[in-house]
C-alpha cells in the first residue's frame with residue numbers, strides 16, 4: 001500500500017468498513033493507536049502482529065493445503081481480505097507461489113470459475129447491458145486515478161480456450177503480477193472482462209454458469225462493443241495503458257492494429273510473448289556464438305503467440321542485425337493445423353491474412369513428402385529446413401516427438417527448442433525428453449515451469465521459463481510511469497535487450513537462458529527502466545525527466561507491500 005517506508009495515509013473509513021476493505025485492512029497489524037482512532041479495539045484480538053508474523057501465519061495455513069487449486073482459492077480469499085498481506089506473502093515466496101496464482105493453476109481456477117465463485121473482482125461488462133456501459137464504468141471507477149486496464153474477452157485463455165466470464169480470472173491474475181513484479185499500485189489497476197457470450201458448450205449447459213449464457217457475439221456487434229469500452233477509457237483515462245489479454249486469434253492482432261495509434265495499448269500474447277522470446281533467443285545465440293539472423297526458425301502453431309513471436313524475432317533481426325524485412329522474413333517457416341504455411345494453402349482459405357508475409361513459395365517444396373491434401377508436416381519440414389530453432393505455441397501436447405527432435409539434432413550442434421504452450425500438460429515436448437534425445441545439447445525454454453534436467457556431464461540444466469510475465473510488467477510499468485503516449489516497438493525491443501543482458505547464460509553457457517523467476521521483480525524493474533529511458537529518448541514520454549534520473553524515479557514510485565501509518569480523517573481521507 002505504500003511506495004516508501006513510513007509512508008502516512010489519511011483514511012476516512014472506520015470500524016467494519018476498514019476491516020472489510022482489502023486495500024486498507026491490516027487485520028492484527030493495526031497498531032494500538034490506530035485501533036483506537038478507527039474504532040477497532042473491540043473488533044480485534046489483543047496482540048499486534050508485524051507483517052512478517054502475519055505472512056508466517058498465512059504461509060503455514062497455505063501449506064496445510066496440498067493441492068495447488070486449494071492453495072489458489074486460499075490466496076484468492078487472502079486477496080479479498082488484505083492486499084498488503086497477499087502481496088507481502090507472494091513477494092516472500094515468488095517462485096513457489098506464481099504458479100499458484102498464475103499459470104498453470106489459475107487456468108484450473110478459471111475453468112471452474114462458476115463453481116468456485118465466492119466474490120466478484122474487477123469490472124464485468126456484459127453484452128446485453130451495453131446501453132448502461134458508461135454508467136457501469138463510472139460507477140466502478142468512481143473517479144479514481146486509474147493507470148492500467150487489463151482486459152480480456154476470454155476467447156483464448158492460457159491455452160485452455162474459451163472460458164466465458166471466468167476469463168476475468170486471467171485479467172485479475174495478470175493485474176496481480178503487474179503489482180507483484182512491476183510495482184504497479186493495485187488500487188490504480190482495473191481488471192476487465194468483456195462478456196460477449198461463450199462458445200464453450202460445457203459452460204452453456206451448466207446451470208451454475210454465472211456469465212451471459214449465450215453464443216459468442218462476433219462481427220460488427222462485437223467490434224462496436226469493444227469500441228464502446230475503448231472509447232470510455234480514452235474519454236475518462238486518456239493517459240492509461242490498456243493491456244489486452246487472451247483474445248482469440250481473429251481479434252488479438254486486429255484490435256492491436258486498430259487501436260495502437262489511438263491510445264497506449266499493448267497485447268501481451270502478441271508483444272509480451274514476442275519480447276520474452278526475443279530475449280531468450282538473444283541469450284541462446286549468445287551461447288552458440290552466432291547471430292539471430294543466422295538461424296533457421298520453425299514456428300509450430302501460427303496463432304496469436306506464434307505470429308507475435310515470429311514478428312518480434314523478425315523485428316529483432318532487422319534492428320539488431322540490420323537485415324531488410326524481406327530477408328528477415330525468409331528465415332521463418334511457420335506451421336499450423338494444415339502443416340507448413342505455403343502458397344498452395346491459399347486458395348483453400350487456409351492462410352490468415354496476418355501470416356501472408358511468411359508464406360513459403362511452393363517451388364521450394366517440390367518433391368517434399370506431403371499427405372493426400374498436399375500438406376507438409378513438421379518432420380518433413382525439419383528434415384528439409386534443418387532448423388536451428390524450433391518454437392511451439394500450438395497447444396498440441398507432444399508435437400515435438402522423439403523423431404522430430406532427433407532429426408533436428410542431426411542438423412545442428414545445439415538445437416534451440418522452446419516448447420512454449422501452457423499449461424504444462426500441453427507442452428510440445430517435456431524438456432527432460434528433449435534433453436535425453438539430444439544428449440544434453442538442446443538449449444531450452446518453456447512457457448510454464450519445469451524441473452532442471454541432468455546433462456551428460458552430470459550438471460543440472462535449468463529450464464528458462466520463457467513466460468511473458470518475465471517482461472510484461474516491466475514493459476507496462478515503464479510506459480505507464482513515463483505516461484508514454486504509446487508502447488512502441490522500439491520500447492519493447494529496449495526491454496527485451498535489457499532482459500537478455502541479465503541472462504545467467506552470459507556468465508556460463510550451461511546456465512539457464514533467462515533469469516530465474518525468483519528474481520522476476522528485479523528483472524522487471526530493469527526492463528521498466530530500459531523502456532522508460534527509451535520512451536524519453538524517442539520523445540513519447542510526457543514526463544520531463546532526464547534519462548539519468550529514471551532509475552530513482554521508478555524506485556520512488558513502485559508500490560511495495562508494506563503497511564503505511566494511518567491517520568483517521570473523515571473529511572479528506574481516502575476510501576470515502
Ligand SMILES: NC(=O)C1=CN([C@@H]2O[C@H](COP(=O)(O)OP(=O)(O)OC[C@H]3O[C@@H](n4cnc5c(N)ncnc54)[C@H](O)[C@@H]3O)[C@@H](O)[C@H]2O)C=CC1
Nearest residue numbers: 158159249301303304305336337394396421422447467468
Ligand atoms: N509462454 C508464454 O508466455 C505464452 C504462451 N502461450 C501459449 O501458447 C499457446 C497458444 O496460444 P495462442 O497463440 O494465444 O493461441 P491461438 O489459438 O491463437 O494459437 C494456437 C495456434 O496453434 C494452432 N494449432 C492448434 N493445434 C495444432 C496442431 N495440432 N498442429 C499445428 N498447429 C496447431 C492453431 O490453429 C492456432 O493457430 C497456448 O498454450 C498459450 O498458453 C501464449 C501466450 C504466452
Ligand SMILES: CC(=O)C(=O)O
Nearest residue numbers: 157158159269422468
Ligand atoms: C502466458 C500467457 O499469456 C498465455 O499462456 O496466454
Ligand SMILES: [Mg+2]
Nearest residue numbers: 158245246269
Ligand atoms: Mg495470455
